[in-house]
Amino acid sequence: MAVTIKDVAKRANVAPSTVSRVIANSSRISEKTKERVRKAMEELGYHPNFNARSLANKSTKTLGIVMPNSAKIAFQNPFFPEVIRGISMKAYQEGYGLYLSTGQTEEEILEEVKHMVYGGRVDGILLLYSRVNDQVMPFLIEQKFPFVLIGRPHNIDEEQVTFVNNDNFKAAKTVTEYLMLLGHERIGFIGGNLDFVVTIDHMKGYEKALSNANIPVRQEYIVHHEELLEGGQDAVIELMSLGERPTALIVADDIMTFGVLKMLADMNVQVPKDMSIVSFNNVMISELSSPTMTTVDIHIYELGFEATNCLINKIKLPELGEQQVIVPHKLVKRESCK
Known part of the structure; x- marks a missing residue:
């Protein structure tokens, strides 16, 4: 019984x-x-029926996680497992489960979010990306449904949205200035998908640093690809086919940088002797590459943990109002720059 x-x-x-x-x-x-009471529960082997409780409390004790595209693609980038690790830790501490979206297109993602909201499947939603002309955020704002964005909203008043982000403009400006201090002027920029706000912020920071130093922005030095290993390889092929090649590269993401290093090695271009490279994210792969990557640590785990903390606060205290949290970044100097 x-x-x-x-x-x-x-x-x-x-x-x-x-x-x-x-x-x-x-x-x-x-x-x-x-x-x-917990000791008694353990001794008797009692496990609460959370479904019954949620019906009574009108709470699911579940948080929705919305990925930028299918999990199959997203999980090829170590950013997402690491940010979910931060989310999971805070959710566990507060007794929440997680519901992961699996939509592969923007339309499917929006449809899934609508199911989460209208079906009462989750108490709040974490958006792991910020897209230009995003459809999900306006829907959640209209529904007055609790959500937190990891990133910065685009074309939406920031005071309308609780978000957790890095100062990506400043981070990109800093790494560009670092390369210029090392004597580089021909600096290439390998960005991610231009549909994402983080890419736009990185590019603006890069361009601002060059402009401040009176170095012209050369459009042929700016390329954009998916933030995957193959994207880095394709970017190198583009940039190395130029008549006047860059002497340094800023790459949007460590996994792309791994592809960049692999392709440069195939071309017998030595890093950092012939090409200096700075990356972003500081995932584990950045320490395992050869040479090890100079990269910007954006504290991915903290982004996930802090976003979850903000969301649970919103759920518990709806009158709190919106918050904007900036997680600091740090340049980690290793062996890929000269």
Whole structure:
């Protein structure tokens, strides 16, 4: 016979309502009582029926995660597993489960978000990207549904949105200035997809640094590809076919940089002797490459953790208002620059 809340209450010598409050982690219950009730639950092998509770509380204790495209493509980039690691840790601490979107097109993603909202499947949504002309954010704003963006909103008043981001403009400007301090003027820029706001911010920072140094922006030095290993390889083929090649490259992402290094090695171009490279994200692969990558640590785990913290606060305290959190970045100097 299944163990009930009444059985737990009897074992812990408390009222059934106290057991319910302990399961909900109510601040009204003392830590000593919580320990006693949790011990009784463990001894009896009691597991709360969260579906029944969610019906009663109109809460699912679940957060939706919306990826920029299909998980198959997104998970090829170490950014997403790492940001989800940060999300998972905070969600676990607060007793929330996760619901991962699997749509492969913008239309499918929007449809899935509508199912999450209209079907009451989640209490709030985390958007792991910011897209130009995005359809999801305006829908969530219109529905007054709790959501947090990792990134910066585009063409939407920032005060309307809670978001967690890096200062990507400043980060790109800093790495461009770093390469110029090393004596480089012919600096190429390998960006990600121009549909994403992070790419636009990186490019603006790069162009601003060149402009400040009175170095003309050469459009042939700016290329854009998907942030995958193959994207880095294709970008190198474009840039190395130029009559006057760059002497340094800024690459949008570490996984792209791995493709850049591989293709340069195939062309017998030595890094950093013939080409200096700076990347972004500081995922584990950046330390395993040869040479090791100079990269910008954007603290991916913290982005996920902080975004989840903001979302749970929004769910619990809707009157809080919108927050804008900037996670600091740091240039990690290794062996790929000269």
